[in-house]
Amino acid sequence: xxxxxxxxxxxxxxxxxxxxxxxxxxxxxxxxxxxxxxxxxxxxxxxxxxxxxxxxxxxxxxxxxxxxxxxxxxxxxxxxxxxxxxxxxxxxxxxxxxxxxxxxxxxxxxxxxxxxxxxxxxxxxxxxxxxxxxxxxxxxxxxxxxxxxxxxxxxxx
Amino acid sequence: xxxxxxxxxxxxxxxxxxxxxxxxxxxxxxxxxxxxxxxxxxxxxxxxxxxxxxxxxxxxxxxxxxxxxxxxxxxxxxxxxxxxxxxxxxxxxxxxxxxxxxxxxxxxxxxxxxxxxxxxxxxxxxxxxxxxxxxxxxxxxxxxxxxxxxxxxxxxxxxxxxxxxxxxxxxxxxxxxxxxxxxxxxxxxxxxxxxxxxxxxxxxxxxxxxxxxxxxxxxxxxxxxxxxxxxxxxxxxxxxxxxxxxxxxxxxxxxxxxxxxxxxxxxxxxxxxxx
Numbered sequence: 159x160x161x162x163x164x165x166x167x168x169x170x171x172x173x174x175x176x177x178x179x180x181x182x183x184x185x186x187x188x189x190x191x192x193x194x195x196x197x198x199x200x201x202x203x204x205x206x207x208x209x210x211x212x213x214x215x216x217x218x219x220x221x222x223x224x225x226x227x228x229x230x231x232x233x234x235x236x237x238x239x240x241x242x243x244x245x246x247x248x249x250x251x252x253x254x255x256x257x258x259x260x261x262x263x264x265x266x267x268x269x270x271x272x273x274x275x276x277x278x279x280x281x282x283x284x285x286x287x288x289x290x291x292x293x294x295x296x297x298x299x300x301x302x303x304x305x306x307x308x309x310x311x312x313x314x315x
Numbered sequence: 316x317x318x319x320x321x322x323x324x325x326x327x328x329x330x331x332x333x334x335x336x337x338x339x340x341x342x343x344x345x346x347x348x349x350x351x352x353x354x355x356x357x358x359x360x361x362x363x364x365x366x367x368x369x370x371x372x373x374x375x376x377x378x379x380x381x382x383x384x385x386x387x388x389x390x391x392x393x394x395x396x397x398x399x400x401x402x403x404x405x406x407x408x409x410x411x412x413x414x415x416x417x418x419x420x421x422x423x424x425x426x427x428x429x430x431x432x433x434x435x436x437x438x439x440x441x442x443x444x445x446x447x448x449x450x451x452x453x454x455x456x457x458x459x460x461x462x463x464x465x466x467x468x469x470x471x472x473x474x475x476x477x478x479x480x481x482x483x484x485x486x487x488x489x490x491x492x493x494x495x496x497x498x499x500x501x502x503x504x505x506x507x508x509x510x511x512x513x514x515x516x517x518x519x520x521x522x523x524x525x526x527x528x529x530x531x532x533x534x535x536x537x538x539x540x541x542x543x544x545x546x547x548x549x550x551x552x553x554x555x556x557x558x559x560x561x562x563x564x565x566x567x568x569x570x571x572x573x574x575x576x577x578x579x580x581x582x583x584x585x586x587x588x589x590x
Contacts, residue, residue: 175509186424244501264473266471267473267475268474268475268476269473269474270471270472270473271470271471271472272469272470272471272474273468273469273470273471273472274468274469275468275469275470276466276467276468278465278466279339279342279343279346279466280465282335282338282339282342283339285335286332286336286339288337289328289331289332289335290328290332292328293325293328293329293332296322296324296325296328297322297325300322300325
Protein backbone atom coordinates (compact mmCIF):
# COMPACT_ATOMS: atom_id res chain seq x y z
CA UNK A 159 0.00 0.00 0.00
CA UNK A 160 2.90 2.35 0.88
CA UNK A 161 4.93 1.77 -2.33
CA UNK A 162 2.26 2.93 -4.86
CA UNK A 163 1.52 5.94 -2.63
CA UNK A 164 5.23 6.89 -2.63
CA UNK A 165 5.44 6.35 -6.40
CA UNK A 166 2.38 8.55 -6.90
CA UNK A 167 3.94 11.28 -4.78
CA UNK A 168 7.20 11.02 -6.73
CA UNK A 169 5.27 11.35 -9.98
CA UNK A 170 3.49 14.45 -8.68
CA UNK A 171 6.81 16.05 -7.73
CA UNK A 172 8.35 15.02 -11.05
CA UNK A 173 5.48 16.72 -12.85
CA UNK A 174 5.89 19.82 -10.71
CA UNK A 175 9.65 19.87 -11.34
CA UNK A 176 8.98 19.91 -15.09
CA UNK A 177 6.39 22.66 -14.60
CA UNK A 178 8.91 24.61 -12.51
CA UNK A 179 11.56 24.22 -15.24
CA UNK A 180 9.11 25.56 -17.84
CA UNK A 181 8.23 28.51 -15.62
CA UNK A 182 11.91 29.24 -14.97
CA UNK A 183 12.45 29.37 -18.72
CA UNK A 184 9.45 31.70 -19.18
CA UNK A 185 10.63 33.90 -16.31
CA UNK A 186 14.11 33.99 -17.85
CA UNK A 187 12.64 35.28 -21.09
CA UNK A 188 10.30 37.82 -19.44
CA UNK A 189 12.30 39.03 -16.46
CA UNK A 190 15.90 38.69 -17.65
CA UNK A 191 16.56 38.27 -21.36
CA UNK A 192 13.96 40.75 -22.69
CA UNK A 193 14.75 43.62 -20.27
CA UNK A 194 18.50 43.16 -20.77
CA UNK A 195 18.02 43.20 -24.56
CA UNK A 196 15.72 46.24 -24.48
CA UNK A 197 17.88 48.26 -22.11
CA UNK A 198 21.14 47.43 -23.88
CA UNK A 199 19.62 48.30 -27.29
CA UNK A 200 18.41 51.65 -25.98
CA UNK A 201 21.77 52.33 -24.32
CA UNK A 202 20.28 52.49 -20.83
CA UNK A 203 21.85 49.33 -19.43
CA UNK A 204 24.14 50.22 -16.57
CA UNK A 205 26.00 47.83 -14.31
CA UNK A 206 23.70 48.86 -11.47
CA UNK A 207 20.59 48.09 -13.52
CA UNK A 208 22.01 44.78 -14.73
CA UNK A 209 22.72 43.77 -11.12
CA UNK A 210 19.20 44.79 -10.08
CA UNK A 211 17.67 42.76 -12.93
CA UNK A 212 19.81 39.71 -12.04
CA UNK A 213 18.93 39.95 -8.34
CA UNK A 214 15.22 40.34 -8.98
CA UNK A 215 15.35 37.49 -11.50
CA UNK A 216 16.98 35.18 -8.93
CA UNK A 217 14.34 36.04 -6.32
CA UNK A 218 11.52 35.56 -8.87
CA UNK A 219 12.92 32.18 -9.95
CA UNK A 220 13.35 30.99 -6.35
CA UNK A 221 9.82 32.01 -5.39
CA UNK A 222 8.37 30.47 -8.56
CA UNK A 223 10.07 27.13 -7.87
CA UNK A 224 9.02 27.21 -4.22
CA UNK A 225 5.44 28.06 -5.15
CA UNK A 226 5.15 25.26 -7.70
CA UNK A 227 6.80 22.58 -5.56
CA UNK A 228 4.74 23.27 -2.44
CA UNK A 229 1.45 24.36 -3.92
CA UNK A 230 -0.89 22.98 -1.29
CA UNK A 231 1.33 24.04 1.59
CA UNK A 232 1.25 27.42 3.31
CA UNK A 233 4.85 27.97 2.11
CA UNK A 234 3.59 27.71 -1.47
CA UNK A 235 0.92 30.33 -0.86
CA UNK A 236 3.37 32.61 0.94
CA UNK A 237 5.87 32.32 -1.88
CA UNK A 238 3.08 33.03 -4.39
CA UNK A 239 2.20 36.24 -2.53
CA UNK A 240 5.88 37.15 -2.31
CA UNK A 241 6.33 36.42 -6.01
CA UNK A 242 3.49 38.76 -7.01
CA UNK A 243 4.88 41.55 -4.82
CA UNK A 244 8.42 41.05 -6.15
CA UNK A 245 7.20 40.99 -9.77
CA UNK A 246 5.21 44.20 -9.29
CA UNK A 247 8.16 45.83 -7.53
CA UNK A 248 10.54 44.63 -10.25
CA UNK A 249 8.38 46.19 -12.98
CA UNK A 250 8.23 49.48 -11.07
CA UNK A 251 11.93 49.59 -10.19
CA UNK A 252 13.48 48.72 -13.54
CA UNK A 253 11.22 51.13 -15.44
CA UNK A 254 11.94 53.83 -12.85
CA UNK A 255 8.26 54.20 -12.10
CA UNK A 256 7.37 54.45 -15.76
CA UNK A 257 9.71 57.29 -16.69
CA UNK A 258 12.78 56.62 -18.80
CA UNK A 259 15.18 59.11 -20.36
CA UNK A 260 17.10 58.26 -23.51
CA UNK A 261 19.99 60.34 -24.81
CA UNK A 262 19.89 60.79 -28.57
CA UNK A 263 22.42 62.48 -30.79
CA UNK A 264 21.49 64.30 -33.97
CA UNK A 265 23.94 66.03 -36.33
CA UNK A 266 21.50 68.92 -36.79
CA UNK A 267 20.03 69.31 -33.33
CA UNK A 268 22.98 68.13 -31.23
CA UNK A 269 22.39 66.15 -28.08
CA UNK A 270 18.75 65.45 -27.46
CA UNK A 271 17.02 64.00 -24.45
CA UNK A 272 13.94 61.91 -24.97
CA UNK A 273 11.92 61.33 -21.81
CA UNK A 274 9.17 58.74 -21.97
CA UNK A 275 6.44 58.58 -19.36
CA UNK A 276 4.29 55.49 -19.48
CA UNK A 277 2.75 55.12 -16.02
CA UNK A 278 -0.63 53.76 -17.25
CA UNK A 279 1.14 50.82 -18.90
CA UNK A 280 3.28 50.20 -15.83
CA UNK A 281 0.22 50.15 -13.57
CA UNK A 282 -1.46 47.75 -15.98
CA UNK A 283 1.63 45.51 -15.91
CA UNK A 284 1.80 45.65 -12.12
CA UNK A 285 -1.90 44.91 -11.77
CA UNK A 286 -1.60 41.44 -13.34
CA UNK A 287 0.68 39.80 -10.70
CA UNK A 288 -1.20 41.59 -7.92
CA UNK A 289 -4.56 40.24 -9.16
CA UNK A 290 -3.01 36.78 -9.34
CA UNK A 291 -1.86 37.24 -5.76
CA UNK A 292 -5.38 38.12 -4.62
CA UNK A 293 -6.67 35.08 -6.54
CA UNK A 294 -4.17 32.80 -4.80
CA UNK A 295 -5.11 34.12 -1.38
CA UNK A 296 -8.81 33.86 -2.19
CA UNK A 297 -8.35 30.26 -3.43
CA UNK A 298 -6.40 29.33 -0.31
CA UNK A 299 -8.94 30.85 2.05
CA UNK A 300 -11.77 29.18 0.11
CA UNK A 301 -9.98 25.81 0.19
CA UNK A 302 -9.31 26.04 3.95
CA UNK A 303 -12.91 26.86 4.81
CA UNK A 304 -14.21 24.05 2.56
CA UNK A 305 -11.92 21.43 4.19
CA UNK A 306 -14.07 18.49 5.34
CA UNK A 307 -13.95 17.62 9.03
CA UNK A 308 -12.47 14.19 9.43
CA UNK A 309 -14.54 11.95 11.70
CA UNK A 310 -12.36 9.68 13.76
CA UNK A 311 -13.78 6.75 15.56
CA UNK A 312 -12.56 6.59 19.11
CA UNK A 313 -12.20 3.11 20.34
CA UNK A 314 -12.43 2.94 24.04
CA UNK A 315 -10.32 0.32 25.70
CA UNK B 316 -12.33 11.37 -9.78
CA UNK B 317 -14.72 14.27 -10.29
CA UNK B 318 -13.06 17.70 -10.87
CA UNK B 319 -13.40 20.25 -8.10
CA UNK B 320 -15.30 23.29 -9.34
CA UNK B 321 -13.51 26.56 -8.76
CA UNK B 322 -15.30 29.16 -6.63
CA UNK B 323 -16.88 32.09 -8.44
CA UNK B 324 -14.41 34.63 -7.04
CA UNK B 325 -11.50 32.56 -8.30
CA UNK B 326 -13.05 32.40 -11.76
CA UNK B 327 -13.65 36.13 -11.67
CA UNK B 328 -10.02 36.88 -10.79
CA UNK B 329 -8.84 34.51 -13.49
CA UNK B 330 -10.99 36.24 -16.15
CA UNK B 331 -9.86 39.64 -14.90
CA UNK B 332 -6.23 38.57 -15.08
CA UNK B 333 -6.65 37.11 -18.59
CA UNK B 334 -8.53 40.23 -19.71
CA UNK B 335 -5.82 42.52 -18.38
CA UNK B 336 -3.08 40.43 -19.98
CA UNK B 337 -4.82 40.55 -23.37
CA UNK B 338 -5.39 44.33 -22.99
CA UNK B 339 -1.75 44.84 -22.02
CA UNK B 340 -0.46 42.75 -24.92
CA UNK B 341 -2.69 44.53 -27.45
CA UNK B 342 -1.71 47.93 -26.02
CA UNK B 343 1.99 47.12 -26.11
CA UNK B 344 1.76 45.74 -29.65
CA UNK B 345 -0.13 48.74 -31.03
CA UNK B 346 2.12 51.16 -29.14
CA UNK B 347 5.23 49.38 -30.39
CA UNK B 348 3.89 49.60 -33.95
CA UNK B 349 3.06 53.31 -33.55
CA UNK B 350 6.38 54.03 -31.86
CA UNK B 351 8.32 52.17 -34.56
CA UNK B 352 6.54 53.92 -37.43
CA UNK B 353 6.79 57.36 -35.87
CA UNK B 354 10.32 56.95 -34.56
CA UNK B 355 11.49 55.89 -38.04
CA UNK B 356 9.83 59.01 -39.44
CA UNK B 357 11.21 61.36 -36.77
CA UNK B 358 14.70 59.81 -37.01
CA UNK B 359 14.77 60.80 -40.65
CA UNK B 360 14.29 64.40 -39.46
CA UNK B 361 16.71 64.29 -36.59
CA UNK B 362 19.49 62.13 -37.89
CA UNK B 363 19.50 62.27 -41.65
CA UNK B 364 18.55 65.95 -41.64
CA UNK B 365 15.84 65.50 -44.25
CA UNK B 366 13.65 67.96 -42.45
CA UNK B 367 12.27 70.81 -44.52
CA UNK B 368 12.07 72.78 -41.25
CA UNK B 369 13.74 76.15 -41.43
CA UNK B 370 15.21 78.31 -38.75
CA UNK B 371 15.44 81.98 -39.51
CA UNK B 372 16.30 84.92 -37.30
CA UNK B 373 15.88 88.63 -37.75
CA UNK B 374 16.28 91.47 -35.31
CA UNK B 375 12.92 91.01 -33.68
CA UNK B 376 11.90 87.38 -34.18
CA UNK B 377 13.23 83.87 -34.46
CA UNK B 378 11.06 81.66 -36.59
CA UNK B 379 11.08 77.89 -36.68
CA UNK B 380 8.93 77.15 -39.68
CA UNK B 381 7.76 74.43 -42.00
CA UNK B 382 8.08 71.63 -39.48
CA UNK B 383 5.76 68.99 -40.85
CA UNK B 384 4.73 66.17 -38.54
CA UNK B 385 2.88 63.10 -39.77
CA UNK B 386 1.21 60.63 -37.45
CA UNK B 387 1.80 57.20 -38.89
CA UNK B 388 0.68 55.27 -35.82
CA UNK B 389 -2.71 54.18 -34.54
CA UNK B 390 -3.07 56.56 -31.60
CA UNK B 391 -3.74 60.31 -31.82
CA UNK B 392 -0.86 62.59 -30.90
CA UNK B 393 -0.92 65.87 -29.11
CA UNK B 394 2.11 68.10 -29.51
CA UNK B 395 3.20 71.25 -27.75
CA UNK B 396 6.39 72.81 -29.08
CA UNK B 397 8.15 75.36 -26.88
CA UNK B 398 11.36 77.28 -27.40
CA UNK B 399 13.65 79.67 -25.58
CA UNK B 400 16.46 81.71 -27.12
CA UNK B 401 19.49 82.54 -25.04
CA UNK B 402 22.61 84.55 -25.69
CA UNK B 403 25.15 83.37 -23.16
CA UNK B 404 22.90 83.25 -20.09
CA UNK B 405 20.66 86.10 -21.15
CA UNK B 406 17.17 85.12 -22.24
CA UNK B 407 16.17 86.84 -25.45
CA UNK B 408 12.70 85.40 -25.76
CA UNK B 409 10.48 82.38 -25.43
CA UNK B 410 7.25 81.09 -26.87
CA UNK B 411 5.24 77.92 -27.27
CA UNK B 412 2.55 76.62 -29.55
CA UNK B 413 -0.86 75.68 -28.31
CA UNK B 414 -1.71 71.98 -28.08
CA UNK B 415 -1.80 70.52 -31.58
CA UNK B 416 -3.75 67.29 -32.04
CA UNK B 417 -2.65 65.05 -34.89
CA UNK B 418 -4.96 62.15 -35.68
CA UNK B 419 -3.63 58.91 -37.17
CA UNK B 420 -2.61 59.30 -40.84
CA UNK B 421 -2.79 63.07 -40.55
CA UNK B 422 -0.04 65.51 -41.44
CA UNK B 423 0.28 68.94 -39.84
CA UNK B 424 2.63 71.84 -40.26
CA UNK B 425 3.99 73.49 -37.15
CA UNK B 426 5.46 76.98 -36.98
CA UNK B 427 6.88 78.60 -33.89
CA UNK B 428 7.77 82.29 -33.72
CA UNK B 429 9.75 83.60 -30.78
CA UNK B 430 9.89 87.35 -30.18
CA UNK B 431 13.43 88.54 -29.44
CA UNK B 432 14.26 91.29 -27.01
CA UNK B 433 17.88 92.46 -26.98
CA UNK B 434 17.39 95.06 -24.22
CA UNK B 435 19.19 92.92 -21.62
CA UNK B 436 22.06 92.33 -24.06
CA UNK B 437 22.48 96.06 -24.65
CA UNK B 438 22.55 96.65 -20.89
CA UNK B 439 25.31 94.12 -20.30
CA UNK B 440 28.56 95.90 -21.24
CA UNK B 441 30.49 92.71 -22.07
CA UNK B 442 27.66 91.22 -24.06
CA UNK B 443 27.20 94.46 -25.95
CA UNK B 444 30.91 94.46 -26.79
CA UNK B 445 30.64 90.86 -27.92
CA UNK B 446 27.69 91.33 -30.25
CA UNK B 447 29.18 94.55 -31.66
CA UNK B 448 32.59 93.16 -32.56
CA UNK B 449 32.63 89.36 -32.39
CA UNK B 450 30.86 86.42 -33.94
CA UNK B 451 28.86 84.69 -31.28
CA UNK B 452 26.34 81.92 -30.82
CA UNK B 453 22.81 82.06 -29.55
CA UNK B 454 21.15 78.88 -28.46
CA UNK B 455 17.62 77.80 -29.13
CA UNK B 456 16.48 75.44 -26.42
CA UNK B 457 13.42 73.57 -27.49
CA UNK B 458 11.05 71.09 -25.91
CA UNK B 459 8.55 69.03 -27.83
CA UNK B 460 5.98 67.47 -25.54
CA UNK B 461 4.26 64.65 -27.34
CA UNK B 462 1.43 62.54 -25.96
CA UNK B 463 0.37 59.29 -27.50
CA UNK B 464 -3.02 59.50 -25.94
CA UNK B 465 -3.72 58.04 -23.44
CA UNK B 466 -0.72 55.83 -22.68
CA UNK B 467 2.60 57.54 -23.31
CA UNK B 468 3.89 61.05 -22.81
CA UNK B 469 7.21 61.83 -24.43
CA UNK B 470 9.31 64.90 -24.00
CA UNK B 471 12.10 65.68 -26.45
CA UNK B 472 14.56 68.33 -25.30
CA UNK B 473 17.33 69.73 -27.40
CA UNK B 474 19.43 72.75 -28.17
CA UNK B 475 20.20 74.20 -31.55
CA UNK B 476 23.07 76.61 -31.88
CA UNK B 477 22.58 79.67 -34.07
CA UNK B 478 25.56 81.63 -35.30
CA UNK B 479 25.29 85.37 -34.87
CA UNK B 480 27.79 87.51 -36.72
CA UNK B 481 29.29 90.75 -35.43
CA UNK B 482 27.18 93.87 -35.77
CA UNK B 483 30.17 96.05 -36.64
CA UNK B 484 32.07 93.44 -38.61
CA UNK B 485 35.25 94.76 -40.26
CA UNK B 486 34.87 98.19 -38.72
CA UNK B 487 37.56 100.52 -40.09
CA UNK B 488 38.26 104.24 -39.98
CA UNK B 489 40.28 106.01 -42.64
CA UNK B 490 41.03 109.61 -43.46
CA UNK B 491 39.15 110.36 -46.64
CA UNK B 492 40.30 113.91 -47.32
CA UNK B 493 41.50 117.13 -45.74
CA UNK B 494 40.20 120.39 -47.11
CA UNK B 495 41.29 123.85 -46.01
CA UNK B 496 38.52 125.69 -44.25
CA UNK B 497 40.27 128.96 -43.68
CA UNK B 498 43.81 130.16 -43.03
CA UNK B 499 44.09 128.42 -39.69
CA UNK B 500 41.82 125.39 -39.85
CA UNK B 501 41.12 122.38 -42.05
CA UNK B 502 38.13 120.12 -42.48
CA UNK B 503 39.09 116.45 -42.05
CA UNK B 504 36.68 113.83 -43.29
CA UNK B 505 37.01 110.39 -41.69
CA UNK B 506 35.21 107.53 -43.28
CA UNK B 507 33.91 104.64 -41.28
CA UNK B 508 32.64 101.40 -42.74
CA UNK B 509 31.47 98.01 -41.53
CA UNK B 510 29.17 95.19 -42.50
CA UNK B 511 26.35 94.16 -40.22
CA UNK B 512 26.71 90.37 -40.27
CA UNK B 513 24.31 89.91 -37.37
CA UNK B 514 20.59 89.29 -37.70
CA UNK B 515 19.95 92.43 -35.65
CA UNK B 516 19.11 95.74 -37.30
CA UNK B 517 21.42 98.16 -35.52
CA UNK B 518 20.30 101.67 -34.73
CA UNK B 519 22.37 104.04 -32.62
CA UNK B 520 24.30 107.26 -32.37
CA UNK B 521 28.06 107.31 -32.72
CA UNK B 522 30.05 110.11 -31.11
CA UNK B 523 33.70 110.55 -32.10
CA UNK B 524 36.35 112.81 -30.64
CA UNK B 525 39.97 113.25 -31.53
CA UNK B 526 42.45 114.01 -28.72
CA UNK B 527 44.88 116.71 -29.67
CA UNK B 528 48.41 115.54 -30.35
CA UNK B 529 49.75 118.83 -29.11
CA UNK B 530 47.72 119.79 -26.11
CA UNK B 531 46.76 117.58 -23.26
CA UNK B 532 43.05 117.48 -22.30
CA UNK B 533 42.06 119.02 -25.60
CA UNK B 534 39.66 117.08 -27.77
CA UNK B 535 38.10 117.89 -31.09
CA UNK B 536 34.56 116.58 -31.47
CA UNK B 537 32.95 115.60 -34.72
CA UNK B 538 29.30 115.90 -35.50
CA UNK B 539 27.42 112.84 -34.21
CA UNK B 540 26.66 110.13 -36.68
CA UNK B 541 23.36 108.28 -36.83
CA UNK B 542 24.15 104.67 -37.56
CA UNK B 543 21.40 102.50 -38.94
CA UNK B 544 22.26 99.21 -40.61
CA UNK B 545 19.99 96.34 -41.52
CA UNK B 546 21.26 92.75 -41.34
CA UNK B 547 23.81 92.01 -44.10
CA UNK B 548 24.04 95.71 -44.94
CA UNK B 549 27.41 97.33 -45.70
CA UNK B 550 27.39 100.68 -43.95
CA UNK B 551 29.53 103.69 -44.81
CA UNK B 552 29.45 106.89 -42.76
CA UNK B 553 31.55 110.01 -42.42
CA UNK B 554 32.74 112.15 -39.52
CA UNK B 555 33.74 115.73 -40.13
CA UNK B 556 36.36 117.24 -37.82
CA UNK B 557 37.38 120.87 -37.83
CA UNK B 558 41.05 120.91 -36.82
CA UNK B 559 43.93 123.37 -36.65
CA UNK B 560 46.06 123.10 -39.75
CA UNK B 561 49.06 121.66 -37.98
CA UNK B 562 47.17 119.08 -35.94
CA UNK B 563 47.48 116.23 -38.45
CA UNK B 564 50.82 115.06 -39.77
CA UNK B 565 51.17 112.84 -42.80
CA UNK B 566 52.18 109.28 -41.95
CA UNK B 567 51.19 109.51 -38.29
CA UNK B 568 48.59 107.34 -36.51
CA UNK B 569 45.83 109.01 -34.53
CA UNK B 570 43.46 107.56 -32.00
CA UNK B 571 39.75 108.23 -32.12
CA UNK B 572 37.67 108.07 -28.97
CA UNK B 573 34.28 106.62 -29.76
CA UNK B 574 30.99 106.35 -27.92
CA UNK B 575 28.20 104.30 -29.35
CA UNK B 576 24.80 105.08 -27.90
CA UNK B 577 22.45 102.20 -28.54
CA UNK B 578 19.05 102.64 -26.92
CA UNK B 579 20.62 104.75 -24.14
CA UNK B 580 23.28 102.11 -23.44
CA UNK B 581 26.72 103.47 -24.17
CA UNK B 582 29.71 101.48 -25.31
CA UNK B 583 33.08 103.28 -25.46
CA UNK B 584 36.24 102.30 -27.27
CA UNK B 585 39.22 103.64 -29.18
CA UNK B 586 40.09 103.14 -32.81
CA UNK B 587 43.10 104.26 -34.82
CA UNK B 588 43.47 105.75 -38.27
CA UNK B 589 46.44 106.77 -40.33
CA UNK B 590 46.92 110.13 -42.00
